Amino acid sequence: MSSKDVQAIEQANESGRTPIVFVHGLWLLTGSWAPWAAHVEAAGYAPVPLTWPDEPETVREARAKPEVFARKSVGQATEHLAGMVGRLERKPALVGHNFGGLLVQILAGRGLSAATVAIGPEPFRGVLTVPLSSLRASMPVLGSPFNRRRAVPLTFPQFRYAFANAVSDDEARALYDTFAVPASGVPLFQQAGANLNPRTELRVDTRNPDRGPLLILAGEKDTSIPWALAHAAHRRQRRNAGVTEITEMPGRGHSLVVDSGWKDVADATLAFVRRHVPPDPAGPAETGPAEGNTTP
Numbered sequence: 261m262s263s264k265d266v267q268a269i270e271q272a273n274e275s276g277r278t279p280i281v282f283v284h285g286l287w288l289l290t291g292s293w294a295p296w297a298a299h300v301e302a303a304g305y306a307p308v309p310l311t312w313p314d315e316p317e318t319v320r321e322a323r324a325k326p327e328v329f330a331r332k333s334v335g336q337a338t339e340h341l342a343g344m345v346g347r348l349e350r351k352p353a354l355v356g357h358n359f360g361g362l363l364v365q366i367l368a369g370r371g372l373s374a375a376t377v378a379i380g381p382e383p384f385r386g387v388l389t390v391p392l393s394s395l396r397a398s399m400p401v402l403g404s405p406f407n408r409r410r411a412v413p414l415t416f417p418q419f420r421y422a423f424a425n426a427v428s429d430d431e432a433r434a435l436y437d438t439f440a441v442p443a444s445g446v447p448l449f450q451q452a453g454a455n456l457n458p459r460t461e462l463r464v465d466t467r468n469p470d471r472g473p474l475l476i477l478a479g480e481k482d483t484s485i486p487w488a489l490a491h492a493a494h495r496r497q498r499r500n501a502g503v504t505e506i507t508e509m510p511g512r513g514h515s516l517v518v519d520s521g522w523k524d525v526a527d528a529t530l531a532f533v534r535r536h537v538p539p540d541p542a543g544p545a546e547t548g549p550a551e552g553n554t555t556p
Contacts, residue, residue: 261288262315265344272306272308272348273348273350278305278539281310281345285357289322289439289441290311296522296526304540306314313340326411330444333447345367353376354375356379357517361382361476361485364378365381368486374472376474377529378477380479381490383492394485400412401449402413414436422484423514426519427519467500469502474503474504475529475532477490477506477507480510482512496508511525521522
């Protein structure tokens with residue numbers, strides 16, 4: 261557990277506010293949630309951005325020492341995050357993007373979440389849809405079996421396709437320069453074999469009555485996790501008796517949590533969390549949700 265994790269958890273506990281935990285996915289770091297953290301704090305919640313195991317503190321450090329990401333699995337990340345969530349004195353809302361969106365669903369399935377928002381979430385065991393665009397986005401890792409044991413960076417063209425296809429060239433370059441770091445190859449190989457492996461770490465308990473309310477947010481133009489893949493996960497999650505919703509964010513790609521339109525996504529996230537986990541009465545007024553196509 262990093263010093264940043266400890267500080268965020270301690271501050272959340274001291275505040276007495278409901279925590280909102282943020283979990284990033286591959287090719288990003290915890291610092292990518294900084295604008296979100298400020299936004300939810302102003303809304304009356306305690307932001308808790310959490311790291312993956314052995315995560316460097318800065319993009320510069322991550323690029324200089326890519327080996328720290330190698331061989332990190334979904335199971336390692338899950339147990340690491342579950343341990344940190346367990347240190348919070350109030351049950352948190354969980355927000356995750358990419359593989360973070362998968363991880364928060366795993367944690368919610370363990371009953372650790374008061375409300376969960378999975379943004380462009382990677383699929384779990386039982387989601388059988390395999391869009392061609394998702395396969396193409398995964399090929400920088402899956403294209404070589406040796407990448408399973410490596411930390412794999414994305415080139416700018418690969419990042420442009422998998423993350424930043426729905427923004428301008430200039431913004432895509434700025435996002436790549438600011439946020440992109442190498443990522444463990446293990447999770448994508450685990451994902452590729454999840455439906456053939458009954459013991460996979462990519463299992464989500466979709467029926468647990470303690471799962472809590474769940475929202476899946478999908479970008480209309482997301483190539484990594486297109487609507488068909490997000491909707492397939494939603495169909496599986498609807499087996500739960502709790503609230504299960506999906507919203508499509510118009511015109512948005514996979515970079516929707518870090519690009520110039522991030523606040524619309526944050527507002528849609530906050531609107532859902534507020535409905536199920538209201539902030540303390542002393543918190544500020546509500547922020548309106550972004551427009552989108554919502555399906556209960």
